[in-house]
Amino acid sequence: MSRIAYVNGQYRDLRDANVNVEDRGYQFADGVYEVCEVRGGRLVDFPRHMARLQRSLRELRIAEPMPLSALGIVMHEVVRRNRVTYGLVYLQITRGVARRDHAFPLNPVKPSVVITARALNYAKNQQTAASGIKVITVPENRWPRVDIKSVSLLPNVLAKQEAREKGAYEAWYVGTDGFVTEGASSNAWIVTGDGRVVTRSADHGILAGITRAVLMEVMAALQIKLEERPFTPAEAKQAAEAFVTSASQIVIPVVAIDGQAVGNGQPGGVAKRLREEFHRFSAFS
Numbered sequence: 291m292s293r294i295a296y297v298n299g300q301y302r303d304l305r306d307a308n309v310n311v312e313d314r315g316y317q318f319a320d321g322v323y324e325v326c327e328v329r330g331g332r333l334v335d336f337p338r339h340m341a342r343l344q345r346s347l348r349e350l351r352i353a354e355p356m357p358l359s360a361l362g363i364v365m366h367e368v369v370r371r372n373r374v375t376y377g378l379v380y381l382q383i384t385r386g387v388a389r390r391d392h393a394f395p396l397n398p399v400k401p402s403v404v405i406t407a408r409a410l411n412y413a414k415n416q417q418t419a420a421s422g423i424k425v426i427t428v429p430e431n432r433w434p435r436v437d438i439k440s441v442s443l444l445p446n447v448l449a450k451q452e453a454r455e456k457g458a459y460e461a462w463y464v465g466t467d468g469f470v471t472e473g474a475s476s477n478a479w480i481v482t483g484d485g486r487v488v489t490r491s492a493d494h495g496i497l498a499g500i501t502r503a504v505l506m507e508v509m510a511a512l513q514i515k516l517e518e519r520p521f522t523p524a525e526a527k528q529a530a531e532a533f534v535t536s537a538s539q540i541v542i543p544v545v546a547i548d549g550q551a552v553g554n555g556q557p558g559g560v561a562k563r564l565r566e567e568f569h570r571f572s573a574f575s
């Protein structure tokens with residue numbers, strides 16, 4: 291079955307789904323995106339993703355291309371047309387098409403919208419979670435506004451590539467203050483010896499992950515103690531457990547950091563439990 295993308299008002303075969311070469315997303319990475327997990331054909335925690343999208347657009351002064359309710363309908367339609375039951379839906383909105391000039395177009399242009407969906411391999415993701423992943427640490431080199439979910443992801447691309455070349459799956463950024471900020475495409479967490487779960491607060495320096503927010507509600511319901519504070523790579527390497535969260539992978543245990551085993555080098559019980567419980571607490575639309 292060929293894949294279908296939504297591009298600026300049309301559902302097209304992916305091979306014919308093109309954007310203009312003067313799209314500001316293409317030339318300046320002047321745009322934002324969202325990734326939502328699809329389960330049972332439904333979108334997970336969709337209202338929260340839309341709220342974050344709205345904030346990202348506002349921060350960059352990009353107009354909403356259509357009412358968000360309509361955007362939601364199109365996203366569901368793309369999932370349906372691609373027959374995705376388990377996978378993800380990707381939404382990208384850029385400032386639009388204009389003759390190349392760094393400043394915003396003088397005459398407002400319509401923002402561009404691209405939506406794609408694809409199936410993920412459930413068994414493979416379960417296997418990744420069961421074995422756990424390795425992470426490396428890299429110096430934080432991103433701009434300070436990583437709270438905006440912008441498509442400017444070059445530092446993240448390079449960090450992921452470095453991780454891959456070193457046999458790891460994710461890279462954790464470490465700021466000049468010595469503390470871990472987050473992963474190249476995930477939020478970073480550790481579990482202390484006495485069972486407290488630690489993650490950095492989302493006020494600055496990280497993306498406020500939707501999975502992160504929902505997981506905090508899961509922990510409250512399960513009476514697992516949470517500490518919102520930064521941690522260093524050294525503390526993480528000595529921790530009982532570590533894990534990462536993202537909408538496409540939910541909770542994935544981390545078993546090694548910079549080649550050093552975390553805990554006993556096996557996925558931890560808290561991370562496993564949080565992964566299992568997560569969807570009992572998430573909203574499906």
Ligand code: PMP
Pocket residue numbers: 325472473474475476477496497498499500501502535536537538
């Ligand atoms: N931080 C970064 C840099 C990310 O790219 C992501 C994944 N989009 C996250 C955190 C996790 O956010 P979410 O749980 O909303 O997917």
